[in-house]
Amino acid sequence: MNIKQPENQSVTNNYSEIRGVIFDLDGVLTDTAEYHYRTWQKLADEEGIPFNREANEALRGVARRETLMYIIGNRQYPESKIQEMMDRKNRYYVESIEDITPKDLFPGVLQLFDDLKQAGIKIAIGSASKNARTVVQKLGIADKVDAIADGYSVNRPKPAPDLFLFAANLLGLQPSQCVVVEDAAAGIEAALAAGMFAVGIGPESRVGAAHVVLPGFSGVRWVDLAAKLSRAK
Ligand SMILES: O=P(O)(O)OC[C@H]1O[C@@H](O)[C@H](O)[C@@H](O)[C@@H]1O
Ligand SMILES: [Mg+2]
Numbered sequence: 001m002n003i004k005q006p007e008n009q010s011v012t013n014n015y016s017e018i019r020g021v022i023f024d025l026d027g028v029l030t031d032t033a034e035y036h037y038r039t040w041q042k043l044a045d046e047e048g049i050p051f052n053r054e055a056n057e058a059l060r061g062v063a064r065r066e067t068l069m070y071i072i073g074n075r076q077y078p079e080s081k082i083q084e085m086m087d088r089k090n091r092y093y094v095e096s097i098e099d100i101t102p103k104d105l106f107p108g109v110l111q112l113f114d115d116l117k118q119a120g121i122k123i124a125i126g127s128a129s130k131n132a133r134t135v136v137q138k139l140g141i142a143d144k145v146d147a148i149a150d151g152y153s154v155n156r157p158k159p160a161p162d163l164f165l166f167a168a169n170l171l172g173l174q175p176s177q178c179v180v181v182e183d184a185a186a187g188i189e190a191a192l193a194a195g196m197f198a199v200g201i202g203p204e205s206r207v208g209a210a211h212v213v214l215p216g217f218s219g220v221r222w223v224d225l226a227a228k229l230s231r232a233k
Contacts, residue, residue: 018197018226019177021116022149022167024061025127025135027183028201030104032097032135033060039092043085044071057206061184063128063157064090094131102140108217113144115222122146124167126180128157147171158186161194168194179229182207197229 027033037056044051051071059067064086077085116123123145125132130151136142147170154162168178180191183201188210191198199214200207207213211232214220 020122022126061186100138126167159189164194
């Protein structure tokens with residue numbers, strides 16, 4: 001477990017004040033981060049642009065246009081070509097999520113959602129994806145979440161705090177009452193900038209700036225996670 005306090009943030013260190021948990025979607029609740037990667041890889045291969053899994057690590061949580069800009073680097077393309085490439089990648093991505101079912105939820109997610117409901121803690125989705133609502137529907141969790149902030153909600157993408165502040169607002173909560181769960185470095189940065197608790201899912205090398213780092217939700221109960229957060233001073 002990693003325990004750090006973000007600088008210059010007035011995050012409460014009393015977990016009993018936590019009233020909402022904002023979950024990123026891709027790579028947190030299901031494996032769609034992998035689908036995003038594979039479809040960007042397909043596009044890059046078609047265009048003859050070097051790209052690989054390692055380069056993709058920095059692109060987790062990064063919005064569609066910003067991801068493409070990173071991949072093309074200093075290559076110059078007209079806006080029409082940029083638009084066509086974003087559309088093509090999205091077509092591949094939409095095809096790849098067609099067969100998602102509730103079985104694709106990561107282990108432990110439903111148990112954690114149930115724990116949160118029992119504890120009277122609200123649940124939001126905070127995803128940069130414009131496909132987030134479709135994925136949430138396919139996973140069968142639409143009736144379990146209180147609010148969805150997605151790729152249409154704000155202008156400034158992660159690592160800006162805007163999406164999580166938008167989600168907290170939908171829940172009617174203050175930032176200090178919220179926990180963000182993220183698999184992306186950009187998402188942890190956004191959560192800390194919003195003045196929220198951050199739980200990182202994945203390796204320390206990627207999400208080590210979070211207050212608490214977990215490999216996944218398998219066997220994770222809210223009471224235990226809350227206790228870890230309460231020690232994260
Ligand atoms: O292209 P979409 O579906 O709007 O998704 C935007 C971004 O959404 C994020 O959730 C993913 O982590 C990124 O990989 C993705 O680029
Ligand atoms: Mg993610």
